[in-house]
Every structure is written in structure tokens, then in C-alpha cells.
Amino acid sequence: MNTANTSSGLLNTVTGPIGIDELGVTLMHEHVMIGYPGWEADSLRPGPRREEMLAVATDRIQQMQSRGVQSMLDPCPNDLGRDVEFSAELSAATGFNIICATGLYKEEEGGKPYWHFRGQFGPVVDAMAELFIHELTVGIGATDIKAGIIKVASGKGVVTDYERDILQAAALASNATGAPITTHTDSGTMGDEQQRLLVAAGVPAHKIIIGHSCGTADHDYHVNLLEKGSYLGFDRFGIDVVYPDAERVRSLAALLNKQWQQQIVVSHDSVWCWRGEPIPAAVSAGMGETIFNPTHFHDHIIPQLLAAGVSQSQIDTMLVDNPRRFFAGTAPVAP
Template structure:
């Protein structure tokens, strides 16, 4: 039976997701950008214009749905997402959740943790945004976003993982994650499952930050899905080059994991705050970090390596649907391996 998926324009059937990019950002700002508004004011009209252009490029490749993974404290604006969705006629699923401790905004809930109230308050926030809506807009989050640090899940981050698993148990909402620099994939899976999360509804993200096949197998053995969702980000923040991650992906597909892998870019299409001044060398490294990269550059390489059209359809259409609408346990067990 199909599941109901919350989008920024209202609920849809999981059958209607279509071709999906599972981790992108129409706009993003590192916490602190709000203090730089004198020189980096927010231009809503520009945000919508850029978002529509990005959506149109994705649509030209057949994309029907984009999951915007922007955490609450990093510039998430669901009303801007709704306007982009309406103008571009594309489905957008927004997130509820907070970023990892090192680059998020931990002071707020760490202070409340010192008062002994944080964990229940985090649960209330996630649950309310999924069940009732976000900040009086009526827009409901369709996924729960969680994140961990390099080589650690901090005590602060673990609160969000526990609360996310709790909300998923109650609502069935998928969990998508951020792993930092190719670390903590198996540990994220273990923690979520220990807290009662359904592994079939969990997408462990940024796994392409690590090209060690054993790392991927150790994560997959928990029954979760993994996302190679940073294509185009290479040579910085510990990210491998696209050629290496593509080779790892082809190997995993050849080993029979097609049903458990999702693809995306983690693009930031508008940076909040002052415009970035990227060095020329960095611009060259990131030249393919755009919403069309997978379809224009990566998928052709997969085809040349023998990846079939059926596998590509599974990755972009069936696997996102399955994330929201997983197989019954008996069928899933029969399909394993």
C-alpha cells in the first residue's frame, strides 16, 4: 500500500514521487550568517529566482521530486520552498532537524540540556513539524534530518538521533542523515536501530565520503539504505574525487546492492549571508557541483560500466519510493541479498 508523503504544497502518494534527488539544498547558511545581514541581506526574490532555475534544470532531466535537506538552523525557509515548488511545478519535500555540532547551532539546545529539558523539547519540535506543521505555515516536514561529527556522535547529536527514532516509530517518517568526512555510517545505523528506528526507512547520507567498500558493507549489513549524495563535491572537506566514488559505486552495484543505494549532489544553490569569494582552484574542483551533474556526467559513466537502465530506474525512482513506503517485513526479508 502506498504511503503519504508530506511535500511543501501538501500530501502526495509515494506512488507519485517519480524520479527523485534525495539530498539537495535550495539555499543554506552556516549559523552566524544571520549576524552578517548588513553586508549579506536576504533577497527573497533572488532566492526564489535561483530556486526555480535549479528546479527547471532538474526537471529537464526528468526529476519530479527533490528532498531539501536543510536543517532548521541553517536557513530553512519552507515558504520560499513552497513558492519555488509552485512556480517550477516540481515537488519538494522539506526536513525537520538540526545540523551536526561542529557546524550547527548547538548553544540553544545545549543550554536547555543544562536545564534538563532539551531532549523532550527536541522530540516535541520534530514531532510537531511532522504532524502539525512548521511555524504556523501548515507545511509539514516530510523527512527527519540528523547529523554526526567526524569520527564521533557527540552527546549533543545523540539527543537528536534518539528523538528522531522516536518520532519515526510514531509517524513512519523517513530519516536522512549527514555523516562527516566518510565516518560513522555503521555507528549511525546501530544507534538508530537500537532506538527502535526501522532501518528500511533510514538513509545514511554522504557515504560517498568514503571509498572503502568494507565501510559500506558494514553499514549496509544493518539493513539501512545508503546515499552517495555528494557528487560534484571533491577534493575538499575530506571528499574523494568523483572518479573514485564512482568506481566504489559501480562495485557496490555489481555486488547486488542496487535496491539499497540512492544518489544526489548535496548542492547549495544559494548561500545565505555574503556572496562567497571562492579561489579559482576551488572553483575548478567544484565545476560540476550542480543539479544536473549526475545525469550529464555520472550516469553516462555508469552505463558504460554496464549498469543497466533498470538499475538506474531503481536508484532514482523505486528506492526513494521504498524509503517512504517500505516493503512489509516478510517481503523485505525474502528480498535480502
């Protein structure tokens, strides 16, 4: 099978496969665009035009490139306004690597109604897995653009039956293709349950990033996930409105002081374009200046980490070595 990532050393990007060693400095969770399911029904507010989105996204990428960033993972699931042809055009125009995902979002804000409808006529896990595998190995929709990773999600405090189906399907697809998995968690909860379910279904722990783990400062929760072998996503820097950066920095520094740098990836979960009605300017102004800024880690967080005793080499490990090792499917070396 033409797998999404293998020992061949190749990785699918939106413009085709690249050598994993070509990734360079990589942010592991940024979004070109998001549209919550139902956005397409708001015909009064279709959101920015394609050319407008291209201008915004090109500017963001050039800002990242000026800080030395060469690649990013856009883990937009299928049901959150994903447009891989747009990403391919953007990537080709900027010379910036973008890895896209296959997968489905959490029950509360994802495309559940469709799968609920299908579920009346038979189990959906196999159908979801078939979709994920096709997108990883053949192409997304009518394109030959292949996903490089599988995205799954759960909400705060519970993994619902629907989310459990998605996790099972993701495990089937990962086992069939070798593709790794990245997750969404809320408020630093249920990462342990995601890890338990995926590992029980045969996915090696080091092929899983437990995303948004910086949504809690619970050191024991973090270390438990790390000891079992998965990666933590400290991937919401700048979203102070959800959880303060000061806590993210403090808990990341605590983990790095214990030499866990091989199992942490960093990012912002920035969203550059909103399909449908965007966040009103007055509201977004109240969210602070750092939100959705994909250079915030380089400009503001790295200095804070250095001041907290973290070494530049640990920062380089998180930005360069870990994305490469994760996509290569090689287990990290625990401290």
C-alpha cells in the same frame, strides 16, 4: 496521528501531501538554500534577496526537469537557514515536488548554543522530539507545511553527546510518526554508529538513509551498512573538492555489480543559495565546474556508470524505485 508518511501511501511535501507513487525520478539530497548558524547576525551581508534566490532556484529546477527529474528531498535541518515557505512558493511556481525535513545539524556547524542553554534547565531530548513531531504532523512554525523526514548529523570520527541527543530525539519522533530519517556523515565515518544507535532506539534499518556514504570508498563499510538493511546515500556527486567523483563512481559500481541497487539513493548535496556571504567566486571557481550542479548525475555520472557495467535498470531503481519504497516504509529485498 496524522503521520508524515504511512501505509496510507501519502507523503508530505512543502505544498501538501502527494501520493508516494507520484514522486517519479527523485534526487534525495539537494539544498535550495543554506545559512550556517550565525549568518543572520552578519547584517552587512544578508545574502541574496528573495527574488534573486527565487530566480536561481527556479533555473536549477527547470534544468532538473529538462532531465526528467520530478522531485527532490531538501534535507535542510531547522538550524541551517531553512525556509519552507520559500520552498513552497518555489514548488508551486515550478510544479516540482520538494520534501522538507525537520531535525538538527551536527555539533560543529549547527545550532548547539540554544540547546546547550536549554540543557542547563533539564534534558533536551524530549523537547527536541516534541519539536520534530510537531513539524511532522502539525506544521513548521506558523505554517501548515509539514516535514516528510527527519535529519540528523554527526561529524568526522565521533558522535558527540549533543549529536547523540539529536539521534535519540529523532528515533522518538520516527517511532511516534512513522517518518523516516536521513543522516549527514563526514568522510564516510560514523554511519555504522548512527545506524546502531537508531536501530537500538527502535527505528527499522530500512527507514534510515546513511547520507554522504560516498565520502569513502571503503567497500566493507558500505556492505556492513547495507547488510543491516539501511540505504546508502551516494549523494555528493560533483563535490570533488571533498572527495573525488572517480572514487564515488568506482565504489558505487562495485556495490551495483554485487546487486545492491535496491538500497542506494543518489544526489549531489548541491546548494543553490547561500544566506549571508556566499562562497567568493574565485574560491568557487577552484572547486571545479561540477560542484553544486544538480544535473551532474544525469549529464556526467550516468554515462560513467554505464561504462563501468552498471545497467540502466539499476540506475532507474536508484532514481525512482528506491525513494518511493523508502518513503512507503517497505523493506527492500536484499540481493
